[in-house]
Amino acid sequence: MASATDESALVESESAESGSAESDLAKPAGATRTEKIRRIKADVSHTALVRRARRMNRILAELYPDAHSELDFTSPLELLVATILSAQCTDKRVNQVTPILFSRYHTAADYASASREDVEKIIVSTGFFRAKTASLIGLGQALCERFGGEVPNRLRDLITLPGVGRKTANVVLGNAFGVPGITVDTHLSRLARRFGWTTADDPDKIEQEVGALFPRSEWTILSHRMIWHGRRVCHARRPACGACDLAGLCPAYGEGPIDPVIAARLVKPGPFS
Numbered sequence: 386m387a388s389a390t391d392e393s394a395l396v397e398s399e400s401a402e403s404g405s406a407e408s409d410l411a412k413p414a415g416a417t418r419t420e421k422i423r424r425i426k427a428d429v430s431h432t433a434l435v436r437r438a439r440r441m442n443r444i445l446a447e448l449y450p451d452a453h454s455e456l457d458f459t460s461p462l463e464l465l466v467a468t469i470l471s472a473q474c475t476d477k478r479v480n481q482v483t484p485i486l487f488s489r490y491h492t493a494a495d496y497a498s499a500s501r502e503d504v505e506k507i508i509v510s511t512g513f514f515r516a517k518t519a520s521l522i523g524l525g526q527a528l529c530e531r532f533g534g535e536v537p538n539r540l541r542d543l544i545t546l547p548g549v550g551r552k553t554a555n556v557v558l559g560n561a562f563g564v565p566g567i568t569v570d571t572h573l574s575r576l577a578r579r580f581g582w583t584t585a586d587d588p589d590k591i592e593q594e595v596g597a598l599f600p601r602s603e604w605t606i607l608s609h610r611m612i613w614h615g616r617r618v619c620h621a622r623r624p625a626c627g628a629c630d631l632a633g634l635c636p637a638y639g640e641g642p643i644d645p646v647i648a649a650r651l652v653k654p655g656p657f658s
């Protein structure tokens with residue numbers, strides 16, 4: 386758990402920066418003094434936010450050294466299909482269904498010419514199976530018609546495919562192609578707001594604001610760590626604040642029980658796949 390000393394250091398560091406900022410104000414040039422004060426305060430608070438966010442990420446890295454996608458896949462196409470199926474469904478359920486699906490459908494052409502009834506029967510337990518079947522068949526057709534049957538490795542191409550939004554595209558880019566991306570799912574959105582990294586509800590805005598706090602190279606693994614923490618500790622209802630290693634740095638500490646014994650009972654150890 387982050388210590389009170391860490392907290393004080395952060396506060397001291399912010400005060401120190403504020404002090405040096407004030408000295409810069411002695412001779413305002415160009416901008417008015419008020420504008421300059423406003424700009425410097427914004428810079429200082431952004432610097433503090435970045436510093437705190439990166440410290441939280443380091444704690445998450447220690448907590449979840451093995452964080453990874455909990456969907457099973459062996460190729461970009463399989464990951465794309467599994468991610469489409471994971472909408473409104475658990476990864477565990479998707480992983481129960483995909484072995485049968487992947488044993489029957491190997492290529493984009495297989496999906497393009499699939500029997501709707503057959504796919505629906507296989508994926509029915511993932512929910513929204515009619516819409517998901519339509520997406521998978523449409524996906525296969527689009528890949529064959531426009532991308533030579535291959536999954537493209539660019540965001541702007543991926544998001545043109547049926548059933549593929551920025552979230553799915555970033556999952557595929559980050560995990561199948563090694564292209565950094567922030568996966569804004571329900572867990573990452575909730576945690577980013579609780580951490581004070583964003584106040585937005587719009588996924589694109591969340592992606593942009595969280596991304597701005599970290600180097601690109603951290604984006605994919607940060608997404609996994611946040612999703613893992615959201616599933617295990619920082620639940621939507623009753624987050625386990627009293628058992629959370631981020632408590633000393635989290636502005637939302639206290640949103641869930643802070644009693645260590647009660648909180649410990651809320652922690653779900655996983656795995657979720």
Ligand code: SF4
Pocket residue numbers: 579618619620624625626627629630631632635636637638639640641
């Ligand atoms: S302190 Fe509570 S709200 Fe903050 S990350 Fe931990 S569990 Fe979530």
